[in-house]
Amino acid sequence: MxxxxxxxxxxxxxxxxxxxxxxxxxxxxxxxxxxxxxxxxxxxxxxxxxxxxxxxxxxxxxxxxxxxxxxxxxxxxxxxxxxxxxxxxxxxxxxxxxxxxxxxxxxxxxxxxxxxxxxxxxxxxxxRGYGRTPVAIVAPADDGYELATRLGSKRDAAFSLELIFDTTLEHDTRVADIPAVRQLDAFTQLVRAHRISELWIVDARDETLCVEQIVDAFRDDFVNIRIVPALNGRTLPEPAIVECLGMPVLNVVAAPERGLRALPKAVFDRLFALCALIALAPLMATIAIAVKCSSAGPVFFRQCRKGMNGEVFSIYKFRTMHQDADRPGEVTQASRNDARITRIGRFLRRSSLDELPQFINVLKGDMSVVGPRPHAVEHDEYYKNLVQHYMYRYRIKPGITGWAQVNGYRGETERVEKMAARVMFDIHYIQHWTLGFDLKIIGMTVIRGFGGSNAY
Structure with a gap:
């Protein structure tokens, strides 16, 4: 910021x-x-x-x-x-x-x-205590004491140490007035309870608990996980190294950098969405009338989806199913010849015209034109335990179309392997995003059409 x-x-x-x-x-x-x-x-x-x-x-x-x-x-x-x-x-x-x-x-x-x-x-x-990021560290208590001393001597530091995790402790204690725990379950609960957004693993070579276990424990949380090779500071190569308190810190899991670099995407999204809504207004009005006349119920379908950093928002679509087609708290993916889908809804889903109201979400700032497709919250809860790095998709704003969709991964994901492939494409997009990449995906979406064999 x-x-x-x-x-x-x-x-x-x-x-x-x-x-x-x-x-x-x-x-x-x-x-x-x-x-x-x-x-x-x-x-x-x-x-x-x-x-x-x-x-x-x-x-x-x-x-x-x-x-x-x-x-x-x-x-x-x-x-x-x-x-x-x-x-x-x-x-x-x-x-x-x-x-x-x-x-x-x-x-x-x-x-x-x-x-x-x-x-x-x-x-x-x-x-005065404002604007400091709370940090938890995985480190021996001695290193924790040294880091706590450093932070205590720098009242203007960007970070404040809140918690220490040390598996070698005989019992939970306090180090330099900082809580120090020895059990991973207690540590994860405290990190969540204190809303700690930074986790530093100090000198992981000497840590009995492997990094993979730490990453796995927080795979569903939006916590930046970084490795500090040593407290005395060592020079390591780019690009994964940043500096905190004069120490080289290796990013393991961290949100993509934002700032002015993301401004072109934000401006492009709003302008594109505004132009799309104006240009498509007659078509959307026609679809709205058709949906209203085809079956009882509202024109728009709203559903909770996760946005950037897991913030929940309401996504807009044209309604394609009969009203109350799903049971409360249960969301079933649409399948071929699904009886819940209306006749006009089947056409809208095959052509992806039911997605057009999501340009409203883009104008509101909930979504981007291009990005990982958001899934129903219930599906997130299911797949996050089956697909590695599934929740990393939500480190950026979800999109109306995406790199996975133009490569054939849209519609129903009846097998876990399909969802894993979709996540792989989404992560590739996050790691290689440019405005030119967005334009390429939009062009591929238009050229290849909005439909697909899995769209039903």
């Missing part, structure tokens, strides 16, 4: 610097040309590219104010140098070059001021 705040602050200071420089250079005597405006836009794009190329907003660097700010300034100056070189070869370069130089200097002054102000505000909040 703080990374996103820094990105917004940098962009704001760059924009403010540009406006002040414009007023200083051009004043009331002249107005900037459209070419100047294009150069301003190009400078912004180049700056964003340079920031991300140099890793200004990487988690391991954001925690260090001096390192992050120096990288941001270096990237900004490099981007503006490139703009200056390009600008000098275009006509009327004099005033524009003066503007670019003034803009560069002003932004280079404003960015550190804004950044260090934000870092100071963050430290003040953390010193």
């Amino acid at each position: 703080f990374s996103l705040v820094l990105q917004v602050a940098d962009l704001l200071m760059i924009a403010v610097g540009a406006l002040i420089a414009l007023s200083l250079v051009y004043g009331d005597t002249a107005a900037p040309s459209h070419v100047d405006g294009l150069f301003g836009l190009l400078a912004l794009v180049l700056a964003l590219f340079a920031f991300h190329l140099s890793g200004v907003y990487r988690p391991r660097d954001v925690g260090n104010a001096a390192r992050s700010t120096s990288r941001a300034l270096g990237s900004w100056l490099a981007a503006q140098l490139a703009i200056g070189v390009i600008s000098s070869s275009y006509p009327s370069a004099g005033p524009r070059d003066n503007w670019i130089v003034s803009w560069t200097v002003l932004a280079a002054v404003l960015m550190p001021i804004a950044r260090y102000s934000l870092y100071a505000a963050l430290r003040a909040l953390r010193c």
Whole structure:
């Protein structure tokens, strides 16, 4: 979250610097040309590219104010140098070059001021106990005491140690006033009770309890699990290493990074959903009338589904089954020649037109256009115990269509192997997401059609 705040602050200071420089250079005597405006836009794009190329907003660097700010300034100056070189070869370069130089200097002054102000505000909040992430560790009690001492000496640290798990203890105790337990069941219950979102396994080589058991114990929880190779700090290669309290931390299970990188997807989702709802309004009105006339009951079918990080929301579909087709608390997947499905419902399900109201869910922010398909909560409870990494699908927003669906895995999953394959495709999508990948999936959905042999 703080990374996103820094990105917004940098962009704001760059924009403010540009406006002040414009007023200083051009004043009331002249107005900037459209070419100047294009150069301003190009400078912004180049700056964003340079920031991300140099890793200004990487988690391991954001925690260090001096390192992050120096990288941001270096990237900004490099981007503006490139703009200056390009600008000098275009006509009327004099005033524009003066503007670019003034803009560069002003932004280079404003960015550190804004950044260090934000870092100071963050430290003040953390010193008062706000904005700190609760952490549980799996470690010998001695290492737990060392980590608790570190955190206690850094009141502005981003993390607060809440719980220690040590299988070598003779009985449950307290270490540096931190509860320390020896039984895995008690540990998992306490992690859930205290809503702890970070779990660090310290120096797993010496831990009698294997990492796989820890991961398995929390497979249905949205807890980030990381390995700390050693408390004295060791340099390990990217990409799975982040830095916390000056220590290298290896991500084992963690939510995908968000921030400005996810902003294009969020904007695209809303714009695409809005355009789709406007364009498809006549078709959706026709379907609504057909559903209402075909059988008794409401036009829309609403069902609880899990969204990002397991948050439950109501998904919208056109009703395709007779009213009260399912028993309360029981959801049965539709199968071939299912008597519960209405005649118009059978067509809607085969063509996937019953999914169109989910663009409303996208506008509300519950879903994305592209992402893992959400399943009924009852199905989640069933499959999470049968399919490895099943719940990892919900680390991002679910989608109307997805990589699994365009590869043939849609509709009924009558065998566990089919669900396992669907999960495999979903995880591949999460790990390799780009906006271009989304566009590819949308294109494949349109080209291959919305129906399928398993859609009934």
